[in-house]
Amino acid sequence: xxxxxxxxxxxxxxxxxxxxxxxxxxxxxxxxxxxxxxxxxxxxxxxxxxxxxxxxxxxxxxx
Numbered sequence: 560x561x562x563x564x565x566x567x568x569x570x571x572x573x574x575x576x577x578x579x580x581x582x583x584x585x586x587x588x589x590x591x592x593x594x595x596x597x598x599x600x601x602x603x604x605x606x607x608x609x610x611x612x613x614x615x616x617x618x619x620x621x622x
């Protein structure tokens with residue numbers, strides 16, 4: 560199965576500290592480092608990823 564990767568919308572044009580996520584798996588969200596597309600992939604349960612994204616959007620991780 561070929562995954563379709565998308566880069567974070569917070570990614571700058573220089574390709575710095577970014578992650579990419581893929582869709583297409585019903586219960587897992589694959590995540591990888593955009594600077595190392597052939598490197599390791601972490602796969603999170605979809606519910607956990609959703610909770611993480613909601614926490615980021617709510618400002619629960621100060622910069």
